[in-house]
Amino acid sequence: MKARPTNMLARIYLGLVLAFLYLPILVMAAMSFNSSQFYMLPIDWTFDWYVKLAHNTRLLESTRNSILVAMVTTVIASVLGTAASIAFFRYEFRFKKVLQAALFPPIAIPWLITGTAMLLFFFWSGIGRGLHAMILGHVALALPYVIIVVSARIKGFDPDLEAAARSLGASPWQVIRHVTLPYLAPGFIAGALFAFAVSFDQFVISYFLSVPGVSTLPVEIYTAIKKGFTPEINAISTLVIAFSITLLVIVSRFYRFGGDR
Amino acid sequence: MASVTVSHVNKSFGEFRALDDVSIEFADGGFYALLGPSGSGKTTLLRQIAGFSFPDSGEILIGGEAVESLPVEKRNIGMMFQNYALFPNMSVFDNVAFGLMVRSTPRHEIKARVGEALELVRLSGYDERKPHQLSGGQRQRVALARAIVFRPRVLLLDEPLSALDKALRLGMQVELKRIQREVGITTIFVTHDQEEALTLSDKVGVLKDGKLLQEGPPRELYERPATAFAATFLGDANLFEGHVEEGELALSDGTRLRATAPLAGVGKATCAVRPEKMAIAEKGEPLRADHNHLEAELQEIIFAGNSLSYLLRRGDIHLRVFAQNRATAELQPGQRVRLTWRVADTIPVEA
Ligand SMILES: Nc1ncnc2c1ncn2[C@@H]1O[C@H](COP(=O)(O)OP(=O)(O)O)[C@@H](O)[C@H]1O
Ligand SMILES: [Mg+2]
Numbered sequence: 364m365k366a367r368p369t370n371m372l373a374r375i376y377l378g379l380v381l382a383f384l385y386l387p388i389l390v391m392a393a394m395s396f397n398s399s400q401f402y403m404l405p406i407d408w409t410f411d412w413y414v415k416l417a418h419n420t421r422l423l424e425s426t427r428n429s430i431l432v433a434m435v436t437t438v439i440a441s442v443l444g445t446a447a448s449i450a451f452f453r454y455e456f457r458f459k460k461v462l463q464a465a466l467f468p469p470i471a472i473p474w475l476i477t478g479t480a481m482l483l484f485f486f487w488s489g490i491g492r493g494l495h496a497m498i499l500g501h502v503a504l505a506l507p508y509v510i511i512v513v514s515a516r517i518k519g520f521d522p523d524l525e526a527a528a529r530s531l532g533a534s535p536w537q538v539i540r541h542v543t544l545p546y547l548a549p550g551f552i553a554g555a556l557f558a559f560a561v562s563f564d565q566f567v568i569s570y571f572l573s574v575p576g577v578s579t580l581p582v583e584i585y586t587a588i589k590k591g592f593t594p595e596i597n598a599i600s601t602l603v604i605a606f607s608i609t610l611l612v613i614v615s616r617f618y619r620f621g622g623d624r
Numbered sequence: 625m626a627s628v629t630v631s632h633v634n635k636s637f638g639e640f641r642a643l644d645d646v647s648i649e650f651a652d653g654g655f656y657a658l659l660g661p662s663g664s665g666k667t668t669l670l671r672q673i674a675g676f677s678f679p680d681s682g683e684i685l686i687g688g689e690a691v692e693s694l695p696v697e698k699r700n701i702g703m704m705f706q707n708y709a710l711f712p713n714m715s716v717f718d719n720v721a722f723g724l725m726v727r728s729t730p731r732h733e734i735k736a737r738v739g740e741a742l743e744l745v746r747l748s749g750y751d752e753r754k755p756h757q758l759s760g761g762q763r764q765r766v767a768l769a770r771a772i773v774f775r776p777r778v779l780l781l782d783e784p785l786s787a788l789d790k791a792l793r794l795g796m797q798v799e800l801k802r803i804q805r806e807v808g809i810t811t812i813f814v815t816h817d818q819e820e821a822l823t824l825s826d827k828v829g830v831l832k833d834g835k836l837l838q839e840g841p842p843r844e845l846y847e848r849p850a851t852a853f854a855a856t857f858l859g860d861a862n863l864f865e866g867h868v869e870e871g872e873l874a875l876s877d878g879t880r881l882r883a884t885a886p887l888a889g890v891g892k893a894t895c896a897v898r899p900e901k902m903a904i905a906e907k908g909e910p911l912r913a914d915h916n917h918l919e920a921e922l923q924e925i926i927f928a929g930n931s932l933s934y935l936l937r938r939g940d941i942h943l944r945v946f947a948q949n950r951a952t953a954e955l956q957p958g959q960r961v962r963l964t965w966r967v968a969d970t971i972p973v974e975a
Contacts, residue, residue, distance in 0.1 A: 523709035526676060529696045530703035531723035532774065541722070545713050 388604060395597035412598040422599055425583035432494055432569075432579060433562040436501040440558040443502070444509025445551055451510075452517045466507040474567040477504070482571040496572040497579065501565060505558035512557055516550025560610055626687030626777040626810060627652040628673060633682030635668055635834075642668045643679070644834040650778075650812055650827075655804050657821035658814045660831030661857065666814040667782055669831070673812065674780050675699045687777055702771035702809070704781040708763045710755040716742070716766050717751035723774035741769040744803055761792045768800070772807055779804070779811045785820065797824055818858045822846065830854050846898075851974045855896035862902070862943045864895045865975070873970075877939055881916045882967045894975045900946040901969040904934065904955065905962040916970055918963045922955060936963070 398409040416422060450456075451463060469477065481500045482492075490496055524546070528538045566581040573582050580603065584596055628650040635643040642665050650656050658666045671677045673684060675696035684692050691699050702723075710719050718725075720741055724734045742748050745765035755763055764784065771779060784800070785793045801824055804811050815821050821828045822842040829839040830853075838850045849855035852863055866875040871886030873895050883895050904922075911917060920938040927949075934945040934955075945963065955961065 521707065521709060523705045523707060524711060526696075527703070527705055527709035527770075528711075528722065528726075529676075530674060530701060530780075531726060531770065532697050532700070533722070533726040534697060537726050541726075542711060 391597050392601045392604070395594055395601045397594065412594040415593075416595045416598045419595055422580070422583055422587070422595065425578050425580045426599070428494060428577065429563055429580040432497050432501060433559045435498050436505055436562040437555050437558045439498070439502050440505035440509050441551060441555040444506050444554055444558070445513050445547070447506075447510050448513040448517050448550075451514060452520070466510055469504065469507050474504075474565075478568040478571040481568060485572065492572045492574045493577060497569050500568045500572055501562040504565065504568065505561040508557040508561055509554040512554040513547070513550045516547060516553075520546055556610055556613060560607065564607065627685075628778055628810060628812065629683070629685040629688075630669070630673065631683045631685075633669070633672060633679045633684065635665075635672060635677070635679050642834050643672070646682075646831075646834070646836045648829050648836055648839055650810055652810055653808050654826045655801070655811045655824060656813060657825035657828045658812065658831060659818060659821040659828050659858070660816065662816055664831040665834040666816070666831055668834075670780050670782055670812065670814050673778070674701055674703055700774075700777050702774070702776035702779045704767050704771050704779070704784045706783045706786060708755075708767040708787075710763055710766055710770075712755055714754075715751060716747065716753050716755070716758070719755070719766055720770045720773050722770060723776075727774060729774075737773055738769075741773040744772075744806065745769045745799075760788055761796060764788065764796060765799070768803065772803075772809060777810070779809045781811065781813045783814055783816070786815070786817070793820075800824065822858065828858075830857065832857075848971060849896060849973055852894055852896060855971070855973050860899050860944060860946075861896040862899060862941075863973075864897070864941065864970075866893060867891055868893050873972075875941075879918060881918070881970055883970045883972045884968055885972070887972055892975070894973050896971045896973045897965055897969055899933070899944040902943075902945045902963050902965040903947065904945060905964045909962075909964075912964070914967050915964045916967055919960060920963055922957055922959045922961050924957055925955065936961070 393406060395412055396406065396408050396410070398407040398411060451459065478500075481496075481503075485491060485496050485499075490499065520543075524542050525538050528542045529535075533541065564581070565579075566585065569579045570582045570585065573579065578586070580599070584600065587593070587596055630649075631647045633643055633646045634641070646665075646669060658669060660666050668677070672679050673686075675691065675694055675698075679692060682692075683690060686699060686701070711722065714722070717738055720738045721734050724737060729737070738751075739748070742750065745768055747762060747765050747769065750758070750762070750766075755766070758766065767784075781800075785796050788796060797820060813821075813825065822845075825842060827839060828842050828845050830837045830845070832853055838845060838854050840848075845854065846858055849858060849861070852861075855861035855863070864873060864875060864881060866873045866881075868874070868887045868890050869880065871888075873881045873883060873887060873893055875881065881895060887893050905917075918938060920936040920941075920943055922934060923937050924935040926933040926935065930949050932947045932949050934947065936943040936945065943963070
């Protein structure tokens, strides 16, 4: 069957969008394997930049910081967020609607503004800057995402399932273990991955809250680029992208499972 | 298996009296229906028996043992929910096995008993399916197998068939009755469908506004409703209102109707007559002594294939008569006819 012209146009459009999105990333990934520092073609394949990266303590340390901050953020944000989602689902209380509505603006407010506000507040309140401040900031950023994702899952929960389990003789603990938790798990995992991604990819707030010598990977990359670009950055970026994409694929899988019945 | 006794149970939600001094006895091994309109307290009563909720006062005995303070998981009851409430992430096998699993039944026994239960509901071979891969009727049967596999003392069902379409519903009614008889479990069944209650159960309890209005075998309830509400809720009924005169019911136009027994007392009274018990007298048919007679104007004839409904009017009384389609006389709307029915079918009821 011959494609109709509109169809053809749509395909070209799609191709352009994809190219626009992925070409720069592919180029960067390819260049991380090119021995020429000035991006000379044809590519002369090498792992040198990755070996160099392995000795770049600043980049590695900041990566470790990033992972540490992201993991602590994930644990705190998923536990608090899941607890909040359960409370929203199960209990009626004053200002519930207001609280639920208050979850959305932080997602829409530009990070630059949130970051400035946090910097001011942390300075004023004596919390100061550093990894602990970043964790606080990231948790605040990640919470709405976790609550939205977990709530979307909980909303589909049929309370009769718990009632049914009890009628079948399950103790309260058995109900939680065999019915409630397995149902919530995909939402919980998706929420946790979201929290991790929000923290790991965060630049603006981390930049504001970092202190010299202690920063996260995005901040370190930015600092390094300002000083002069080296393909080591391509290498670490490629690793991060590979990691982020894997994470997102997992999230989307769980998120879809969260939606089915 | 066990009997269930509910005595003087009260339950209020705030100011609202959901159950008002309800007492009812369900004997061992019987099939009972709790019938009532929506909001009459059927689910509330079932939840007290199940143990999801506790009465404010009164007693509930299962197999002679007082259970009012036992939580649901300790009462050993099987319950089927209106929307089936199958565990979506578990296979059919695991769903049915759940009640055995939480009781730490040995593996091989779980296997054998789940197999038996699935056979009983005719779903052998569906073990590995997930609930979303089943039809409505199949889910229903999984829910039933899950509720009886651990041999509970009582089976409770809350409008179990209302989510099915009519054809499937009739099939499931037969199936439910068969399984109940085979297992012999005391079954209490909530429904707002009077036909379902009448066909399935050994005994029906009629609830209204949290009160148990009447209970008894379906036939008795149908033939001898105690209240105007029971008469109209269980099937159709023509209601005659008037006052007592010499033990008879005098209508506002002075017509006298005799009831099953002479009416006691004085003042207002109501009688109910089932539409199928009434007939339109043929021309020249003699007046029979054991019958009531009433002239009325035929307003409409509704044809429904094998049966006919006649809508009639006498003054401000509207009447309905059901008849087999054996049209002997040619009747026309607008015609005046004489209705006749047995005195024994004229039931005095509370208004
Ligand atoms: N948990 C509750 N809180 C407040 N009111 C309730 C609650 N459960 C039931 N009711 C009220 O009690 C009445 C009887 O309800 P229910 O037993 O569900 O009726 P049915 O099952 O006969 O339709 C209804 O008016 C309902 O609104
Ligand atoms: Mg109900």
